Amino acid sequence: xxxxxxxxxxxxxxxxxxxxxxxxxxxxxxxxxxxxxxxxxxxxxxxxxxxxxxxxxxxxxxxxxxxxxxxxxxxxxxxxxxxxxxxxxxxxxxxxxxxxxxxxxxxxxxxxxxxxxxxxxxxxxxxxxxxxxxxxxxxxxxxxxxxxxxxxxxxxxxxxxxxxxxxxxxxxxxxxxxxxxxxxxxxxxxxxxxxxxxxxxxxxxxxxxxxxxxxxxxxxxxxxxxxxxxxxxxxxxxxxxxxxxxxxxxxx
Numbered sequence: 001x002x003x004x005x006x007x008x009x010x011x012x013x014x015x016x017x018x019x020x021x022x023x024x025x026x027x028x029x030x031x032x033x034x035x036x037x038x039x040x041x042x043x044x045x046x047x048x049x050x051x052x053x054x055x056x057x058x059x060x061x062x063x064x065x066x067x068x069x070x071x072x073x074x075x076x077x078x079x080x081x082x083x084x085x086x087x088x089x090x091x092x093x094x095x096x097x098x099x100x101x102x103x104x105x106x107x108x109x110x111x112x113x114x115x116x117x118x119x120x121x122x123x124x125x126x127x128x129x130x131x132x133x134x135x136x137x138x139x140x141x142x143x144x145x146x147x148x149x150x151x152x153x154x155x156x157x158x159x160x161x162x163x164x165x166x167x168x169x170x171x172x173x174x175x176x177x178x179x180x181x182x183x184x185x186x187x188x189x190x191x192x193x194x195x196x197x198x199x200x201x202x203x204x205x206x207x208x209x210x211x212x213x214x215x216x217x218x219x220x221x222x223x224x225x226x227x228x229x230x231x232x233x234x235x236x237x238x239x240x241x242x243x244x245x246x247x248x249x250x251x252x
Contacts, residue, residue, distance in 0.1 A: 020223070027219040031212035038208030045145070045201050046124045050135045057200045058133055061193045073191040080149040080188060082119070089115075089156060096160075100167045103221075111159040111217055114210075118148035124205075129196040147198050150206035153188030157181045158214045166221075 045051065079088055089112045097105040124145040127135045142148070161181035168174040189203030 023222055027215045031215040034208055035212040041205045042123050051201050054200050058193055073194045076188055076191040080152050085152050100163055104163050107221055108159055111155045114213055115152045115155050118143050118151050145202050146206035146209045147192055147202050149192055150189050150203050151210040153185045154210040155214055157184040162218055
C-alpha cells in the first residue's frame, strides 16, 4: 500500500468490546421485548371489541378540550396526515444531509421509508370511535392498526431526535430540539385518541410495533460496522457522488 493510500484510509475508532455488548443487549434486547409485547397485543385485539379501560381512557382524553390541547393535537394531525407527511419528509431529507452528512441522511431515509409500510398493511381490523364513543363499524384499511400517524411520529421524529443527540454539541439548543422532537413522537398517540381517530389500543400497539425498528436502526448506527472503516460506513461513503452532487451541491 502506498503512502498516499495509507493517508486516505479512514481512522477506525477503538471501541470497547464491553460497550458493544452492553449497547447491543440494551438496544436489541429492548427491541425484542417491545416487539413481543406488540405481537401479543396485536393478536389479542384482532377480532375483539374494546379492551378493558379503552372507553374510559378515550372519554377522558376526548374531554381535554382546552385551547392548548386542541392546538397541539391539530398541529400533530397536520404534520402527520397522509398528504403532508411525505412532503415534510422530503423537505427534511436535504436538511439532514446538509447538517449531518451522508451516513445520517441514509439512516434517516431508511427510518422514514419504513413508515410507508403502514400504507399497505393492516394487522387488525378495528372500528374508529364514533362521536358518542361507541365501537361499531369495523374498518378494514391500512393505517388503522398500526396507526400510520403514530408510526410516522416514532420513526421520523424519533430518528431526528437521535441524530440531533449524536451530531449536535451539548447545550440548550440540542436539549430543546431533542425534547421538542421526542414530544412529537410521544404525544402523537394521545392526539389520535383526542381527535377520535383511534382507540387507545390502536396507538399503544403502534408504539410497540414501531419503537423496535427505531432501536434496531440506532443499534446499527452505533455498531462498529457503521463507524469509519466499517462496512455500512463505506457503503454510505460510496453512494454515487455525482448524483448526490446534483441534488445537494457542495456536499460531495
